[in-house]
Amino acid sequence: MKYYFAPMEGLTDSIFRQVHHKYFPGVDTYYMPFFSPTVHRRLTPREERELPAADGVPFRAVPQVLTRDSDSFLWAAQVCLDRGYDEVNLNCGCPSGTVVAKGKGSGMLGNPETLDRFLGEVFEKTPIAISVKTRLGLEAPEEFYALLEVFNRYPIRELTIHPRVRRQFYSGSADGEMFQWAWENSANPLCFNGDISSPSQAAKLQEAFPGLQSVMIGRGLIADPGMLCGGTDIRLLESYMAELMEAYAAAFGSSRNAMFRLKEHWGLLQSRFPGGEKLFKRLRKSTELGEYNSICSEIFHTLEFK
Ligand SMILES: Cc1cc2nc3c(=O)[nH]c(=O)nc-3n(C[C@H](O)[C@H](O)[C@H](O)COP(=O)(O)O)c2cc1C
Incomplete structure (x- = not known):
């Protein structure tokens, strides 16, 4: 099983990743907090710093992009490829009000047809593998039935599911039943994300979903940064x-x-x-x-x- 560090804006930036990896190795891939491409087609100095050449760091990292515009996504994917990354992650989960109001992040889940069109356009031309990080929907978990049908039409390298809806932000519980349904019905490999705070919980997930290839951990790894290398001294x-x-x-x-x-x-x-x-x-x-x-x-x- 592979262990991923979840992207966390304001926490898991490039400095953090370097220091965390130095003290507590054991993370297979660090997913980076999102960047949002603009019409100017230029990275800001901060974005430049946050997207170092892939071979300049001693661990695997994957950039994440937040946009609803396929041309902007494709531009960002090329930037990532040019910096040596082999995968780019699409953010379909951010619950923030300002992001959702613009139809980005989990706002992309509000209309399966629009999502389908976006994915059609990016998968047709992408120069790099695309993974997706998603929630179950905006308001109700049942929205995921139609959403998974859309995701299943595309060769997504890995679909990370945080089984909550946008309305929940990070409260309430993760919906294990809906993840189970997705597990049985996804055409693409799945990664589970949500509320994992110990290796034994990850092991239970693997028992429940034999063949699950990866889990993504966020808050649990901030609270227990050595979780994946025998515990935090x-x-x-x-x-x-x-x-x-x-x-x-x-x-x-x-x-x-x-x-x-x-x-x-x-x-x-x-x-x-x-x-x-x-x-x-x-x-x-x-x-x-x-x-x-x-x-x-x-x-x-x-x-x-x-
Ligand atoms: C402060 C904070 C910042 C986050 N930033 C991002 C982000 O940039 N991109 C993203 O996909 N998810 C982001 N998330 C969501 C996490 O990646 C993860 O899905 C969430 O924390 C649930 O996983 P956990 O229970 O293991 O923490 C953020 C979460 C928090 C709490």
Whole structure:
């Protein structure tokens, strides 16, 4: 079974991927947070940095594109190919209001005919393999019956299903029954994504779906970055967080901005430190770097880690 790191805007950028891979190898592929091609047909300096040449990093990564325009997708696919990538991922899952309002991300799921036309156009001309990351629909899981029929018409390298609908964002539970239905009816290989927080959960999935070739993990791997290499050692976690801080501070030219970035990680790491509510509340509120550092040190050296 292959293990993928889910794309997470604001968390799993190029700096993160480098540091994570250095401390905690074991991820087979990092899916990158999306970029949105524009009519200008130019990457912004930030997008340039976020899309390093594929052979410049010591792990496999796959870029993700968010667009509803087939020409823009094909342009982005060529950019990815030129940088040495062998696959590009289409985002059909982003639930954000502004994205969906423009018919992008999970907004692409609202109209199966439009999705079909888009896929027809991109598969006809794509210079590179296409994988898709999708939800079950916008409002109701039953929307997926018609959507899978559309996906089945195209040679999608891998269809990653996050079995929630857009309305749920990340709340409620993932719909295992609908994934089961998709498993029985998909013409393309499937990858499961959603709420995996331990290797034993991944193993259960493999039992339930023999032959499942991959799972994608997001929040679980932020909370337990060493999950795929035998577990997260607390001292290693401390060094990893320190190195992330240093790398972000250098990239942003500001330790304070680096601190805000790392607070996103702490939000998900908190579950590993039972009884740490007060310290974590102070951490969330802190805006001073010195205070932040001393709270982090207190977390690492006084709290139980599970
Ligand atoms: C902060 C955040 C940012 C995300 N950014 C992206 C993204 O750029 N592209 C994408 O396809 N999914 C994105 N997702 C969704 C995740 O890839 C994943 O589908 C979701 O977190 C469920 O998986 P998990 O339960 O393993 O975390 C994001 C999720 C979160 C919480």
